[in-house]
Amino acid sequence: MGSNEYFTEAVVLDKEPSGEFDSIAHLYTQELGRVSASVTSARKILSKLNSHLEPLNLVQVRLVEKNRFHVADVLKTGALDRQHLDALKLIKSITPEAQPDPELWHLIKTNLNEKDILSILGFDSQFAACLGCGLKKDLRFSINDLSYFCVACYDRLL
Ligand SMILES: [Zn+2]
Known part of the structure; x- marks a missing residue:
């Protein structure tokens, strides 16, 4: 080969x-x-x-x-x-x-x-919403979930 x-x-x-x-x-x-x-x-x-x-x-x-x-x-x-x-x-x-x-x-x-x-x-935060609650501001990206979360939901993930 x-x-x-x-x-x-x-x-x-x-x-x-x-x-x-x-x-x-x-x-x-x-x-x-x-x-x-x-x-x-x-x-x-x-x-x-x-x-x-x-x-x-x-x-x-x-x-x-x-x-x-x-x-x-x-x-x-x-x-x-x-x-x-x-x-x-x-x-x-x-x-x-x-x-x-x-x-x-x-x-x-x-x-x-x-x-x-x-x-x-293709993970632009401009069009993103929190995967947990749908909130559209103060989002952080979770590498594990390949999704955005608001601060409150993100902290709950940890
Ligand atoms: Zn949330």
Whole structure:
């Protein structure tokens, strides 16, 4: 079976260990949208790749797709400010996999903020109402429910 190779810019959303030595990198890429890619090289190389794959890092990454995505190589080119961690969490939670979105990518590169992420992905607060009581102001977005709640109903969720 053949494999596809991609070279793309990306932001590292998250990284988690997988098994004893491997890890899974969650990336939002310019070419492919959100992808999860395993990092399973020889251990010496792995530690080098891992240092470039910290959350918030902007990277150029070479991905090989063979059944699933693998990180073949990665180079850090910059990093987002720590204040953007919540926005990256939101992107990881609500973006569909492998659907590139030029508008979202542009936002990541220029003016990352949660309100615009929600708006781009069709969760615009302007037309939203509390899922619990129907109230239309002071709404907060719940990642778990993919819905807006008023402050009172939101607190009840916790
Ligand atoms: Zn409510």
